[in-house]
Amino acid sequence: MFAVYAAEPNPDDPLASLTIGERPEPEAPDGWVRVTVKAASLNMHDLWTLRGVGIKPERFPMILGCDGAGVLPDGTEVVLHSVIGDPAWSGDETLDPTRTLLTEKHQGTFADTVVVPARNALPKPPGLSFAEAACLGTAWLTAYRMIFVKSGLLPGQTMLVQGASGGVSTALIVLGRAAGLRVWVTGRTEDKRALATSLGAHQVFESGARLPEKVDGVFETVGKATWSHSMRALKPGGVIVVSGSTSGPDPSADLQRLFFLQLRVIGSTMGTREELGDLIRFCDIAGIRPTIGAELPMEQAKAGIEDMLAGETAGKIVFTR
Structure with a gap:
């Protein structure tokens, strides 16, 4: 074959x-x-x-x-x-x-x-x-689990997606918007930021840019290139959900910020069969693709x-x- x-x-x-x-x-x-x-x-x-x-x-x-x-x-x-x-x-x-x-x-x-x-x-x-x-089975399932199973974020709160154009990132934008979250996105180029806007991002920023305010959660798939920005972007008590490190691991965890602001860092990998079934139904009900x-x-x-x-x-x- x-x-x-x-x-x-x-x-x-x-x-x-x-x-x-x-x-x-x-x-x-x-x-x-x-x-x-x-x-x-x-x-x-x-x-x-x-x-x-x-x-x-x-x-x-x-x-x-x-x-x-x-x-x-x-x-x-x-x-x-x-x-x-x-x-x-x-x-x-x-x-x-x-x-x-x-x-x-x-x-x-x-x-x-x-x-x-x-x-x-x-x-x-x-x-x-x-x-x-x-x-759906990898990128979208990964994004679904990050938001709905791991993050604990609620409708009306603000999420930051690091990276605008990859499979997981684009899924996070669409799913976050459909879930009633305020979606902010960083992107390296104007084209990538325009893509994020077209998918429903409420605001887009250059990579590493100072944000208008701190966010409730950061969704991290990039790793070393964005990690310090992700840590600085969080409100006290905020959460970073990590499912990848495409630019490599970051040797600096910024532990002082982590414990002083009581931040949470949560790992997330793929998802379960039941979560994939829920994702499929969510896409069907919400009309998202x-x-x-x-x-x-x-x-x-x-x-x-x-x-x-x-x-x-x-x-x-x-x-x-």
């Missing part, structure tokens, strides 16, 4: 590992289902896979793609949940120490067919296109990955079959 995969780990030149070609058809073990992929979205996790981060060398070749939407053999249209844990685990599967994601142990969605546990295939609402649905920056045939995956590597994104990059 057709697939886009990492042939081997390449920490220094991830695109050199990218291969577009044929891979064996997957077999579905008991309790798993085959899904004909209609659309799959690109995540930073795919770049980490190409670099060999978070995946054992013996797992290669590895088909890329954490997210996807497609069709079951009986014709049911589904959205895929990429967190795969122990079936015996009870509670939040993101806390299961044996959990894994598609592309870490199991082959991913950038292919004609993917196999997942039957419980990981959730019904797709008719109102969502396959391309839109393919954005993922922002797709580029939609390409899967055969053109290299171009999309090059854009992500260069930071040239304006929402999610989606590959279709």
Whole structure:
């Protein structure tokens, strides 16, 4: 079958590992289902896979793609949940120490067919296109959990999103606005700030700019490049919710500010199957949709990955079959 995969780990030149070609058809073990992929979205996790981060060398070749939407053999249209844990685990599967994601142990969605546990295939609402649905399982689920599960923010409070154009950031803007929060966003360029405004941000600022007032919560995916600004932006008792550090970790935690102002720093990773179901219903009820920056045939995956590597994104990059 057709697939886009990492042939081997390449920490220094991830695109050199990218291969577009044929891979064996997957077999579905008991309790798993085959899904004909209609659309799959690109995540930073795919770049980490190409670099060999978070995946054992013996797992290669590895088909890329954490997210996807497609069709079951009986014709049911589904959205895929990429967190795969122990079936015996009870509670939040993101806390299961044996959990894994598609592309870490199991082959991913950038292919004609993917196999997942039957419980990981959730019904797709008719109102969502396959391309839109393919954005939900990682970036949008991550943003949903950051706001609604981890932050504790309430409608009317102010949230700051660091970074204006990535998949998680654009999801945070749309979901925050729909939740009744006042949404402020920083962006490196005028185009990125304009994108944030078009998605519903109430105010936009240059990266590192002094804000008109302190905020109740900061949503952090950038890391080192924005961390000190995030700490300075918070009201006493405010919260930073962190789900990534694309610019690298910050060695300075600013502990004096942290304890004196009684700030909270909360980590957040992906989300549960139940939270994905809630997110799907929220999008359907509220009429909100993922922002797709580029939609390409899967055969053109290299171009999309090059854009992500260069930071040239304006929402999610989606590959279709």
